[in-house]
Amino acid sequence: MDTIFALATAQGKAGVAVIRISGPLAHGAARALGANLPAARATRVSVLRDREGDVLDHALILRFDAPASFTGEDVVELHLHGSTAITSAVLSVLGEQEGLRLAEPGEFTRRALENGRLDLAQVEGLADLIDAETEAQRRQAQKIFAGAFGGLAERWRKDLIRAAALIEATIDFADEEVPTDVTPEVNKLLSGVMAELSEQTTGVAMAERIREGFEVAIVGPPNVGKSTLLNYLAGRDAAITSEYAGTTRDIIEVRMDLAGLPVTLLDTAGLRETDDVVEGIGIDRALRRARDADLRVFLTEDGALPLQPLADDIVLRPKADQLADEPNAVSGLTGQGVANLVKRISDVLQTRSQSAGLATRQRHKDAMEKALASLAAAQDQLSLGPDHYDIAAEELRTAIRALESLVGRIDAENLLDEIFASFCLGK
Numbered sequence: 001m002d003t004i005f006a007l008a009t010a011q012g013k014a015g016v017a018v019i020r021i022s023g024p025l026a027h028g029a030a031r032a033l034g035a036n037l038p039a040a041r042a043t044r045v046s047v048l049r050d051r052e053g054d055v056l057d058h059a060l061i062l063r064f065d066a067p068a069s070f071t072g073e074d075v076v077e078l079h080l081h082g083s084t085a086i087t088s089a090v091l092s093v094l095g096e097q098e099g100l101r102l103a104e105p106g107e108f109t110r111r112a113l114e115n116g117r118l119d120l121a122q123v124e125g126l127a128d129l130i131d132a133e134t135e136a137q138r139r140q141a142q143k144i145f146a147g148a149f150g151g152l153a154e155r156w157r158k159d160l161i162r163a164a165a166l167i168e169a170t171i172d173f174a175d176e177e178v179p180t181d182v183t184p185e186v187n188k189l190l191s192g193v194m195a196e197l198s199e200q201t202t203g204v205a206m207a208e209r210i211r212e213g214f215e216v217a218i219v220g221p222p223n224v225g226k227s228t229l230l231n232y233l234a235g236r237d238a239a240i241t242s243e244y245a246g247t248t249r250d251i252i253e254v255r256m257d258l259a260g261l262p263v264t265l266l267d268t269a270g271l272r273e274t275d276d277v278v279e280g281i282g283i284d285r286a287l288r289r290a291r292d293a294d295l296r297v298f299l300t301e302d303g304a305l306p307l308q309p310l311a312d313d314i315v316l317r318p319k320a321d322q323l324a325d326e327p328n329a330v331s332g333l334t335g336q337g338v339a340n341l342v343k344r345i346s347d348v349l350q351t352r353s354q355s356a357g358l359a360t361r362q363r364h365k366d367a368m369e370k371a372l373a374s375l376a377a378a379q380d381q382l383s384l385g386p387d388h389y390d391i392a393a394e395e396l397r398t399a400i401r402a403l404e405s406l407v408g409r410i411d412a413e414n415l416l417d418e419i420f421a422s423f424c425l426g427k
């Protein structure tokens with residue numbers, strides 16, 4: 001492979017900038033800069049120079065020898081003073097070296113996958129970890145990156161390989177007397193894998209919500225304080241407020257961190273009968289988004305509701321500052337009742353998030369559902385007796401291939417470009 005390099009930290013001025021070099025020429029590239037390399041997995045401060053011998057920087061050098069590195073190749077990291085001039089100069093000198101080129105987005109991680117340092121699920125977990133904005137997202141991504149999902153898929157795969165081996169042994173000795181009926185053990189293996197697959201498949205939707213964020217819609221008629229409440233929760237003037245009905249025509253979105261969960265609050269148009277075409281479009285959009293939201297907060301003064309609340313939806317009286325002794329009310333003007341509202345929203349979403357599994361993407365769900373269907377078919381064939389064992393074995397092989405796709409053992413190429421396109425150059 002080519003030897004690649006890139007800035008691994010953010011662009012711009014900083015305390016420290018890290019340039020990563022990976023590939024067969026990594027150690028030589030660092031020495032060409034004048035670096036005095038330390039022993040493997042050790043550090044050393046060294047002076048870096050250009051071709052004319054001028055000092056570029058005093059840098060901290062880290063050395064990793066293959067295969068004990070992130071990419072599985074020889075790797076050198078140059079920890080520079082974070083001046084844009086210094087990083088530009090060092091990158092320029094590296095680019096002049098023969099056999100070196102600038103890394104493509106995600107290429108370091110792609111090499112880690114190709115060299116067996118990460119599986120595909122871990123790569124996706126790393127992408128989510130980099131993008132994590134809340135504590136729940138961080139915890140979920142950290143589990144995937146640590147290999148929890150890949151380990152689970154590998155255990156399923158081993159159990160199915162064992163089951164397939166038992167069936168195929170029976171097929172191979174079909175003309176001889178087999179002393180043991182393998183069906184009970186095979187069914188036990190299949191049932192165990194199917195139960196865990198079903199559990200993980202069910203948890204995908206909630207895991208996706210943690211990764212992408214929950215939506216909470218504030219719903220009600222005009223002039224009940226929806227936009228004022230949104231602004232109070234956001235801590236800024238995200239939505240225009242006025243005494244005139246119909247001020248909010250489109251949906252205003254504010255992304256927040258509530259109790260470690262990613263939440264997007266939606267301020268929707270006031271729901272009422274109107275002859276205004278533009279306001280009518282806004283009301284139609286509001287109804288659609290409210291129905292699709294994970295949770296709805298209804299503000300109503302007279303108890304009338306535009307939609308039927310679901311079990312966890314929250315119904316409140318607005319303008320609590322104008323009411324006396326009303327516990328189930330909220331005011332975005334004074335903040336009265338807001339803390340209780342935030343807690344109620346957080347409690348509902350926290351309870352739901354507990355059902356999240358390790359699988360976090362639709363492709364995971366698709367692969368697991370395919371495996372489940374094949375395992376169910378295999379059980380059906382087993383129940384028909386030894387004459388159908390060859391069909392059962394083929395169904396098991398189909399299920400195994402589906403599980404292998406989860407971690408990138410097969411059918412990964414069509415996913416790689418899309419996955420790695422989201423990574424930065426230095427990752």
